[in-house]
Structures are given as C-alpha cells and as structure tokens.
Amino acid sequence: MRFPAPGHFRSAADFAAHLQTLSPDWQIDAHVPAGGALAQPITVHGRTLSNRFACHPMEGWDGTADGRASELTLRRWRNFGRSGASLVWGGEAFAVQHDGRANERQLYLDPNVDAAATMAQLLMALRAGSAEAGMQPSDQFVGLQLTHSGRFSRPEGPPAPLLAHHHPQLALKYPHTADAHLLSDAELEGLGDNYVKAARLAHQAGFDFVDVKSCHGYLLHELLGARTREGSYGGDLAGRTRLFERIVAGIRSECPGLHIGVRLSLADVIPFEKDPDSGLGRGMACDLPYVHGFGVDSQGPTKVDLTEPLQLLRRYEELGIELVNVTLGSPYYNPHLQRPAAYPPSDGYQTPADPLLFVKAHLDVVRAAKQASPNLKFVGTGYTYLQEWLGNVAQYEVRNGHVDFVGLGRMLLSYPELPRDVIAGTAVQRKRICRTFSDCTTGPRNGMISGCFPLDPFYKAMPEAKKIKALRDGAK
Numbered sequence: 001m002r003f004p005a006p007g008h009f010r011s012a013a014d015f016a017a018h019l020q021t022l023s024p025d026w027q028i029d030a031h032v033p034a035g036g037a038l039a040q041p042i043t044v045h046g047r048t049l050s051n052r053f054a055c056h057p058m059e060g061w062d063g064t065a066d067g068r069a070s071e072l073t074l075r076r077w078r079n080f081g082r083s084g085a086s087l088v089w090g091g092e093a094f095a096v097q098h099d100g101r102a103n104e105r106q107l108y109l110d111p112n113v114d115a116a117a118t119m120a121q122l123l124m125a126l127r128a129g130s131a132e133a134g135m136q137p138s139d140q141f142v143g144l145q146l147t148h149s150g151r152f153s154r155p156e157g158p159p160a161p162l163l164a165h166h167h168p169q170l171a172l173k174y175p176h177t178a179d180a181h182l183l184s185d186a187e188l189e190g191l192g193d194n195y196v197k198a199a200r201l202a203h204q205a206g207f208d209f210v211d212v213k214s215c216h217g218y219l220l221h222e223l224l225g226a227r228t229r230e231g232s233y234g235g236d237l238a239g240r241t242r243l244f245e246r247i248v249a250g251i252r253s254e255c256p257g258l259h260i261g262v263r264l265s266l267a268d269v270i271p272f273e274k275d276p277d278s279g280l281g282r283g284m285a286c287d288l289p290y291v292h293g294f295g296v297d298s299q300g301p302t303k304v305d306l307t308e309p310l311q312l313l314r315r316y317e318e319l320g321i322e323l324v325n326v327t328l329g330s331p332y333y334n335p336h337l338q339r340p341a342a343y344p345p346s347d348g349y350q351t352p353a354d355p356l357l358f359v360k361a362h363l364d365v366v367r368a369a370k371q372a373s374p375n376l377k378f379v380g381t382g383y384t385y386l387q388e389w390l391g392n393v394a395q396y397e398v399r400n401g402h403v404d405f406v407g408l409g410r411m412l413l414s415y416p417e418l419p420r421d422v423i424a425g426t427a428v429q430r431k432r433i434c435r436t437f438s439d440c441t442t443g444p445r446n447g448m449i450s451g452c453f454p455l456d457p458f459y460k461a462m463p464e465a466k467k468i469k470a471l472r473d474g475a476k
C-alpha cells in the first residue's frame with residue numbers, strides 16, 4: 001500500500017489539510033522565515049546555543065576491526081559539524097566493550113587501543129565541519145553516545161546475543177536469542193564499570209557530555225522492560241533502573257564536570273512481524289498482560305503507556321540530567337515506528353499505516369514529556385519523513401514549546417546543510433531531501449557499510465549502491 005508522500009504536496013496549506021485528515025489537531029506553520037523559532041537561542045547546562053537543531057547519532061558500520069575511526073567515519077562526523085546543528089547528540093553509538101558491539105565495524109573501547117585518540121579524532125573532524133559552517137567550537141554542545149548492544153550484539157559479524165531478560169516474542173522473532181546467555185548481575189556491574197571508563201576518556205578528549213544510551217532494544221533499554229528478571233537488576237522500576245543509576249553515579253564520581261544525557265525509547269509497542277499474505281507489519285501475538293516492554297500498554301500492546309516513562313523523567317531531573325533525546329521503539333523489531341519510512345529496509349515489512357501517523361506518535365510523546373517535566377531539555381525524533389515540510393512542522397512544535405530541539409537523523413546523511421538552509425530561510429534543495437528509501441539501513445543489514453547511496457554522490461559512486469538498490473527493489 002502506498003501513502004501520499006509529503007513531497008507530493010505542493011504547498012504548506014495542502015500538506016496541512018492532509019495532516020488534518022490523519023489527525024484533526026495536527027497544526028503546522030505556514031511559513032518558515034529566516035531567524036524564526038528554530039533560530040532562537042537556548043541555554044543548556046549554562047551554555048547558550050544559537051539554534052534548535054540537533055544531529056542524531058548515526059553509525060556507519062565503517063570503523064576498523066579494533067574499533068578506531070576510518071576515513072568514512074570521519075567524513076560523516078565532518079558532515080555532522082557542517083550541519084550547523086547546535087547540539088550534536090553522540091555522533092554514533094560507541095560500544096563500551098567488545099562483546100557489546102552491534103557489528104564488527106562499530107567503534108568500541110578496546111583496552112589495547114588508544115580510544116581517547118579515536119575520540120579526539122572524531123571531535124576534530126566534527127570541528128573542521130563546524131568551522132565550514134562558520135561556527136566556533138563552543139557553538140556546538142557535543143556528546144558521545146555510549147552503548148552495549150545486549151540482545152543485538154554481533155561483535156564478530158554473526159549474532160552473539162547477551163540478554164537482560166527472556167522475552168517470548170523476541171525469542172520467536174529471533175530464534176537464535178531463545179537460549180542465549182542471560183547476563184548475570186556481576187556481568188552487568190562489570191560492563192557498567194566500562195561505561196564509566198569510556199566516559200572518562202570522552203571527557204579527556206573534550207566531549208561536553210556522554211549519552212548513557214537507553215533506547216532501541218539495546219541493553220539498557222531492554223533492562224527497562226526486565227520485569228521478569230530475578231535479582232537486583234529486574235522486577236520493579238527501581239530494580240530495572242539500578243544499573244543505569246550505578247553508571248550515572250560512577251560517571252559523576254570519576255568525571256566531575258562531564259554532563260550526562262540520555263537517549264531514551266520513551267515508549268514502545270510489541271515486536272512486529274511481516275504478515276505473509278499482505279507483506280504489512282503486524283503486532284505479534286502475545287498473552288495479556290504483556291509485561292516485557294517499557295512504556296507499552298500491557299492490555300493493548302500496540303499502544304503506548306507513559307506512566308513509568310514519565311516517572312523515570314522525574315528521576316532524571318533528581319539526578320541532575322538535563323538533556324533527554326526522546327525516541328520510540330527499535331529499528332529491529334518495530335522499525336515503522338522507530339524511523340518512519342516510505343520503503344522498508346530489506347529485512348523489514350511494509351508500513352502498517354501512513355508513516356505520518358508514526359511521525360505524529362513521535363511528536364505526541366515528546367510533547368507529553370515536555371509537559372510533564374518542563375525543566376528538562378528535550379530533543380524530538382521522527383522529522384526526516386516530513387521531507388519538504390520538515391521546517392514547517394518543526395517550527396510549530398518549537399514555537400509552541402512542545403519540544404526544545406528538533407533532532408535529525410537520515411536527513412543529515414543525504415543533505416547535511418539542511419538546518420543551515422532552514423535557519424537562513426532559503427528554499428530547501430529538493431534533490432537532496434531524504435526520501436526514506438532505507439538504503440542506509442539495508443546496507444548494514446546485508447553486511448555492507450551504511451551511507452546515503454541514492455542521493456550522496458560520494459556513496460552513489462560506490463559498487464554497493466547498485467547491490468543495495470537491487471535489494472530495495474526486491475523488498476517492494
């Protein structure tokens with residue numbers, strides 16, 4: 001089933017009318033002038049930043065075997081700098097130990113390698129890009145995203161899952177995880193210590209903050225749903241956040257002056273699967289109550305429930321955390337929600353409804369979070385699919401105080417300078433707009449690097465571009 005893509009609408013008024021057929025309360029701004037709400041300053045941890053764009057973390061499956069950056073990695077960081085976004089959230093996921101890598105090319109903390117040098121190189125590349133955008137180093141607030149991939153670990157290529165808890169639907173969807181190793185409390189504590197080590201190096205390298213990544217089905221996110229786990233790190237919300245709190249306390253004590261942010265899957269839905277007849281995604285069958293997710297309605301698990309997530313945000317405030325990057329779900333088990341797209345990745349399914357409805361889900365959860373915890377500074381997700389009208393939607397949300405920063409992922413792979421063009425009030429370059437072909441996800445899912453193969457001339461010229469297009473055509 002095809003839905004009218006945002007790029008199909010010729011005016012903001014036409015697009016706004018379409019949005020209202022999907023959700024009657026959905027409003028956007030008609031014009032995005034230079035110096036509008038997206039160019040308004042904001043203060044974060046005492047630093048005044050000059051615009052409301054944030055660059056989301058995006059890895060490229062292109063580091064070296066021992067976890068250092070390659071030329072491709074550095075090119076991407078330079079582009080993140082060139083975006084002119086005042087907040088650079090993590091750049092990409094950096095694994096705190098070898099067994100927590102999501103792929104064999106992911107950057108990671110190898111005790112035999114000078115990881116601080118790698119981190120400094122990333123920062124230098126970013127700064128070179130931001131200088132091209134006319135920025136000084138202090139104009140961007142920059143974090144490094146720290147991760148352990150848990151159930152989705154593949155440190156040497158093939159899956160090598162490490163579980164926080166047993167999850168019946170994920171065990172069915174990924175049979176290799178059914179009997180995988182359940183991390184012991186001692187193992188969790190050991191890897192928690194490596195978050196602190198990685199944070200210390202990031203601080204030395206000059207990062208302003210680290211993100212204790214708690215999203216997308218990776219370990220700290222999976223722990224948030226570990227109600228059935230026994231021992232200190234499961235059960236009630238205090239147990240399910242105990243490892244996170246231990247990491248935060250460790251970073252506070254070892255790295256005074258380093259700020260902490262959290263990228264959080266604020267809400268989730270049950271894992272989805274492909275309906276073999278229609279090819280559409282559908283929620284997997286489960287017994288009720290469904291107890292294995294975080295921010296999921298236990299009686300209707302294709303819906304969200306923000307009770308616990310809003311409680312967790314209050315706890316972040318008590319812990320002195322100011323920056324929260326709100327995302328939803330997981331790119332593995334419900335990608336239609338995590339990154340709304342016109343075309344699915346090769347291992348996905350056709351979107352079960354208009355992707356704009358999933359964009360709206362992102363706007364709604366971050367609004368609810370901002371309303372509940374107005375002192376926190378929130379980055380929203382889900383804007384890339386809006387294409388030509390991204391600025392109109394983003395400006396409305398920021399102008400009305402629903403969100404503090406507009407986070408961009410895929411759009412910055414195809415068109416890194418888009419934030420600068422929007423802030424300047426110049427027309428966006430239509431040929432460079434991400435059309436959510438998902439090639440940047442399909443590449444890595446098939447053992448290749450990631451990049452914008454259809455639109456970035458640098459990647460377009462690579463042999464992988466043709467192979468990935470063939471996979472996309474096959475998935476249609």
Ligand SMILES: Cc1cc2nc3c(=O)[nH]c(=O)nc-3n(C[C@H](O)[C@H](O)[C@H](O)COP(=O)(O)O)c2cc1C
Pocket residue numbers: 056057058059060091092093145215216263327338339340381382383384385407408409410411440441450451
């Ligand atoms: C190629 C690629 C790599 C990504 N890597 C990460 C990552 O390392 N960490 C993370 O939190 N999210 C990652 N994401 C998710 C993005 O940060 C973002 O949430 C997602 O693309 C939705 O935002 P968008 O609609 O603006 O693209 C990645 C997404 C893509 C497409």
Ligand code: SF4
Pocket residue numbers: 410411413414433434435436437438439440441451452453454455
């Ligand atoms: S490959 Fe390019 S156009 Fe396709 S989703 Fe990724 S960034 Fe967008």
